[in-house]
Amino acid sequence: MTAPSLEIVNLSVAFGSDRARVQAVDNAGFRVAPGESFGIIGESGSGKSTILRAISGLNDEYDGSVLIDGRAAPRPRNKAFFKNVQMVFQDPYSSLHPRRMIRATLMEPLEIHRFDRRDERIAQALSDVGLAPEFAYRYPHQLSGGQRQRVAVARALLLEPRIMLLDEPTSALDVSVQAGVLNLLNTLRLSRGLTYVMVSHDLRVIAHMCSRIAVMTQGRIVEELSADDLRSQNAEQDYTRELITASRVALAAE
Amino acid sequence: MTDTPVTSSRTSLRAWLEAPAASTPRQARAQAAWRGWKRLLANRAALAGLIVLILLVVIAAIGPLLTPYSPMSQDLSVRLQPPSMLHPLGTDDLGRDIMTRILYGARITLMMALLVALIAGPIGLIMGATAGYLGGWFDIVAMRLVDIFLSFPSLILALAFVAALGPGIENAVIAIALSAWPPIARLARAEALTVRKSDYIAASRLQGASSTRLILRHVMPICLPSVVIRITLNMAGIILTAAGLGFLGLGAQPPSPEWGAMLASGRQFMLTNWWLAATPGAAIMLVSLAFNLLGDGLRDVLDPRDE
Secondary structure, three states, X not given: OOOOXXXXXXXEEEEOOHHHOEEEEEEEEEEEOOOOXXXXXXXXXXXXXXXXXXXXXXXXXXXXXXXXXXXXXXXXXXXXXXXXXXXXXOOOOOOOOOOOOHHHHHHHHHHHOOOOOHHHHHHHHHHHOOOOHXXXXXXXXXXXXXXXXXXXXXXXXXXXXXXXXXXXXXXXXXXXXXXXXXXXXXXXXXXXXXXXXXXXXXXXXXXXXOOEEXXXXXXXXXXXXXXXXXXXXXXXXXXXXXXXXXXXXXXHHO | OOOOOOOOOHHHHHHHHHOOOOOOHHHHHHHHHHHHHHHHHHOHHHHHHHHHHHHHHHHHHHHHHHOOOOOOOOOHHHOOOOOOOOOOXXXXXXXXXXXXXXXXXXXXXXXXXXXXXXXHHHHHHHHHHHHHHHOHHHHHHHHHHHHHHHOOOHHHHHHHHHHHHOOOHHHHHHXXXXXXXXXXXXXHHHHHHHHOOOHHHHHHHOOOOOHHHHHHHHHHHHHHHHHHHHHHHHHXXXXXXXXXXXXXXXXXXXXXXXHHHHHHHHHHHOOOOXXXXXXXXXXXXXXXXXXXXXXXHHHHHHOHHHO
């Protein structure tokens, strides 16, 4: 394996103290190579989103280390880190400021990081995610869920990051819209050489998007396997097999 | 800007305002304002309040042109005249024309209410939004301070401040502002608490936004509508407090035609010459009511949750 773009080592996150203490993430570790798409799957409450929040620095009360290109990420995270690592949130209905025009939302990262040619970059970012430039002059309530999520992706891309953290980016969207956003994310990764860490509870989404997958339950990563192993149900751990079976049953029920 | 639309004809302006998709930032903002305006127009009571307040502003501006008398000039030969053609609202105990004094008093009342809003609004908004967003020790200190202010009735607090500062309109404004900001701060803090954990704040933090930027550009716009609504609704209370201070002789001083002071001096003639107290009282009530109606209407216009 080449030098990892992102590596987490012995990551542990706990909430509360004493008797109310919950170990949300317990000694998790994985490495993601540049340009790779790494998936984390598990039921809700398994700690997968907590890992993303720890990597991004939204929660920097963690033990262990987060390494970007072999160097520990600073705590609290600095601007240089955010320039490199961006995140797309689960719910596009809450991740865009309801009172701000899309243009203002997209302008913000450019102002903070003092980029030039701002209007040009915004128009380019919108067209990269498949939206017309006029969308800059709308408010979030004038957009559909899929359009909002595309705006959220555009916002993350504006800083030209190398690593994207995707927190269930399609689970709040209609099934008909999901495929469009997933394909967009795939295209962007290939054309820009982005590294993805994607969290989902949907096996199909993960299998479609990721080459390697970590399976999480109760804060622990129990198994790491390739997408091919997942498709051929070549799992070693009982929990992973249960997860696959449960997902097949759910699929059959649909 | 070069993209200014042709506004020569009414229809093209309307089309520009109601176009399904805006093509410039200015148009988008104008369209949002236009939608708010239409919601306000749909609310009859709020519209009535707005019209009364616009009238008040006009009266305050051109009042001196509407009357041949001066608000201060005394003529004891016509004292305590009932309403007549010569004096539509009668005269007071010193023979001054009451309508003239009401017209001039509108200026004082409006200025006091506006100044209080301009002082108390920003202080309350900044304190509340900062306390709610930052939390921690700043929140604790700011909110205990608010608790202390809120533990006194606002008129009593204003009385105490005026007693310390000395009577007069400027000091009354400062005193009322000091007693008006804490409820606004509490309200802004409550709004800030609901958004501090939201995804859009988190998303901006992940782009490197500083706390100052987050509070000013993200938290405050969320708090602003409820603060504006609250201040408008509070205007009635502010005007009543100002009139109350004037009534007690601690606000505007005679012979200033402030409505509260007029009410106070008319009190002793209430049983024999009712118009001395009734006219400033009615003016205070009308303006307070107008502010309340407008505040209710603004809630419909500004509240983002209804969109």
